[in-house]
Amino acid sequence: xxxxxxxxxxxxxxxxxxxxxxxxxxxxxxxxxxxxxxxxxxxxxxxxxxxxxxxxxxxxxxxxxxxxxxxxxxxxxxxxxxxxxxxxxxxxxxxxxxxxxxxxxxxxxxxxxxxxxxxxxxxxxxxxxxxxxxxxxxxxxxxxxxxxxxxxxxxxxxxxxxxxxxxxxxxxxxxxxxxxxxxxxxxxxxxxxxxxxxxxxxxxxxxxxxxxxxxxxxxxxxxxxxxxxxxxxxxxxxxxxxxxxxxxxxxxxxxxxxxxxxxxxxxxxxxxxxxxxxxxxxxxxxxxxxx
Amino acid sequence: xxxxxxxxxxxxxxxxxxxxxxxxxxxxxxxxxxxxxxxxxxxxxxxxxxxxxxxxxxxxxxxxxxxxxxxxxxxxxxxxxxxxxxxxxxxxxxxxxxxxxxxxxxxxxxxxxxxxxxxxxxxxxxxxxxxxxxxxxxxxxxxxxxxxxxxxxxxxxxxxxxxxxxxxxxxxxxxxxxxxxxxxxxxxxxxxxxxxxxxxxxxxxxxxxxxxxxxxxxxxxxx
Numbered sequence: 001x002x003x004x005x006x007x008x009x010x011x012x013x014x015x016x017x018x019x020x021x022x023x024x025x026x027x028x029x030x031x032x033x034x035x036x037x038x039x040x041x042x043x044x045x046x047x048x049x050x051x052x053x054x055x056x057x058x059x060x061x062x063x064x065x066x067x068x069x070x071x072x073x074x075x076x077x078x079x080x081x082x083x084x085x086x087x088x089x090x091x092x093x094x095x096x097x098x099x100x101x102x103x104x105x106x107x108x109x110x111x112x113x114x115x116x117x118x119x120x121x122x123x124x125x126x127x128x129x130x131x132x133x134x135x136x137x138x139x140x141x142x143x144x145x146x147x148x149x150x151x152x153x154x155x156x157x158x159x160x161x162x163x164x165x166x167x168x169x170x171x172x173x174x175x176x177x178x179x180x181x182x183x184x185x186x187x188x189x190x191x192x193x194x195x196x197x198x199x200x201x202x203x204x205x206x207x208x209x210x211x212x213x214x215x216x217x218x219x220x221x222x223x224x225x226x227x228x229x230x231x232x233x234x235x236x237x238x239x240x241x242x243x244x245x246x247x248x249x250x251x252x253x254x255x256x257x258x259x260x261x262x263x264x265x266x267x268x269x270x271x272x273x274x275x276x277x278x279x280x281x282x283x284x285x286x287x288x289x290x291x
Numbered sequence: 292x293x294x295x296x297x298x299x300x301x302x303x304x305x306x307x308x309x310x311x312x313x314x315x316x317x318x319x320x321x322x323x324x325x326x327x328x329x330x331x332x333x334x335x336x337x338x339x340x341x342x343x344x345x346x347x348x349x350x351x352x353x354x355x356x357x358x359x360x361x362x363x364x365x366x367x368x369x370x371x372x373x374x375x376x377x378x379x380x381x382x383x384x385x386x387x388x389x390x391x392x393x394x395x396x397x398x399x400x401x402x403x404x405x406x407x408x409x410x411x412x413x414x415x416x417x418x419x420x421x422x423x424x425x426x427x428x429x430x431x432x433x434x435x436x437x438x439x440x441x442x443x444x445x446x447x448x449x450x451x452x453x454x455x456x457x458x459x460x461x462x463x464x465x466x467x468x469x470x471x472x473x474x475x476x477x478x479x480x481x482x483x484x485x486x487x488x489x490x491x492x493x494x495x496x497x498x499x500x501x502x503x504x505x506x507x508x509x510x511x512x513x514x
Contacts, residue, residue, distance in 0.1 A: 035512055037320030046318040049325045053334045054341050061342075061384075061391060069379050070386035072372055075365040076444035078474070085445035088435050090393045090428070098453060108456045124421045126404070127414035135407030136514050147404055177441055197369055 073177030074198045084168050093154045096161035119150065193287070203232055204241035204287040213281035217274050221266055231285075236262055241287045248283035255279060316506070321513035333510075335399035340498070342392040347491065349385040357437065359483035361476045364439035389431055396427055408511040416504040423497045426490050433486040439479060447482070448474050 040046055077083075087095050094116060098104050103111025122129060130143040137144040169176065175183075181198060188196035206214075214231075218224065226236035233239075242251070255275045258265035266275060301307055320326045322333035356375060358367040371378040400420065403409055409417035436447040451474065455465035470477030 035319045035321065037326065039317035039319050040323070041314065042316050042318050043314035046323060049323060050334060050337050053324060053331060054338060057338055057341070061345075061387065064387050065380060065383035068383070068387070070372065070383045071442075072365075072368060072438055073440035073442050076361070076439045076441055078444065080441060083441045083445050085449045086442060087446045087450060088431055089390065090431065091450070094453070095449070098456075109458050112453075112457050124418060127409045127411070127417050130407075130410070133410070135410060135511070137405040137407065140407065144405065147401075151401075195373060197366070200366070 071176075071178035073181060082172070082174075084165065084172075084174065086165055089158065089162070092161040093157035096157040096164075203238060204285070206231065206240060207243075207284050207286065207289045208281065211281050213274075213277045217270065217278055221270055221278075226262065239282060239285060241285055243283045243286040243289075246283070248279050251282045252276065252279035312506070319510060319513070322510055332398075332402045335395050335402055339392060339395040339399050342388050342395055343494075343498070345384060346388045346392060349381050349388065350487065350491075352381050353385055354487060359437070359480050361439060361479055364437065364479060368438045389434060392427060393431060396424060400424065406511065406514060410511075413504070413508055413511065416501060416508070419497055419500050419504065423494065423501060426494045426497060430486060430490050430494070433482040433490065436479065436482045437486065444474060447478065 097115055098108075098111050100111075101107070103115050126143070130140060132140065134140055168174075181196075185196040188194065193202070208214075223239075224231070226234055227239050228234040231239040246254075252275060253259075254263060255266050255270070255278060256272075257267065270278070322330050324331045324334060353371065356367055356371040356378070358364055368382070372382055373379070403417065403420070432447075432450060436443045451465050451468055454468060455461045457464060466472065468478070468481065469475075470481040
């Protein structure tokens, strides 16, 4: 098989591995001589100009990154029933849409397919729905107005969802975990206890572990069923180091009259003298004394 | 010396046309912000790619420290955020970049829509672009779970409940994504694999298609 040799070619290829000469594209012109104005080469002329825009964006981006550290809350706890779920902001409009009565429950098919699925499929197939030659948006009233209405709806739903979330936080007196965490971390560092990592708190050792108040009275009153056999916490809060947080009088009152929903009153179960002794012993449970 | 090395390779692989094709192609005036300031709207696509590159690079560094299991995931992120040198910056870039890439892509989509650039012969590129959009949303959704804090966990739970309410297929989709019946250890490893292997692979393939088509068809003309 003889190939025709191009005398200008640097290398002569043999066999079928020959790199094909590029055929002229028939789709659109390879240059923009048809368009008015000055065209310029992509590299380096245009790319440098685009890089200017890129640099402005990059500087703004890095300022944001340095000013606002990425949030991190508490470790995931599947048993936490009071946590207010919140998707990332760009899903909020969908989350909010599917909360409305005619888009959820018995009407979930309408919500998922009608209000979310069809618009997304329409967007995907936009070039086949809007087939006219006209490109200017003000000459395409149907396509443009549908898009503008969708944008308004997305903006509104996102705002409603966010507003509702803020309202829920305020109503329940909840500080978002990533913020609360930072506050606790700062407090911990100020106290000289080092960085605070949720779930990895150092439990202070027990002070005067042989005291009768702990070995007998607290066992007898079954404190350990809720507060843990080593008072490390369980259903009820940990009592190690409780002396740092509560005074003897507060502890006495909590044991005597109960506290919140979990802590029952021990008035009658224990004598006033016993409660007095337990409160005294608990008030001695300080992190500094444990070292 | 570089010239002779280049020539040595070029003689064997004929690489000149490849980069000349990328470098020399003309960019028309109507998309050039140096000529018309309003042409900055044509930059959003390039900026989306720029942020995507930042996401890929920062993500690669994050996986050096991140551990995708339910005991250690949270603490590895905590360590990365507070103990590793520049960890807060790298994680911050990945966290905020994830939002920014959505913003840029959204603006790019709107530019293409309102300039009617998706019309013939560019229909296929619009569809590939929309698929990139969905892949990006998938990356956002799967990446949100990885720090394994309460916010991540409950957002995923709600998201999968919504996926589960899709008629007919919902239960299958939900179980497939959960890797079982609950959001747990399997979900985390699954989301990690999807976030760092499956979706980025799909994204790179789609981006290649997107760019080849732009190169083939050129930028749409001025309005």
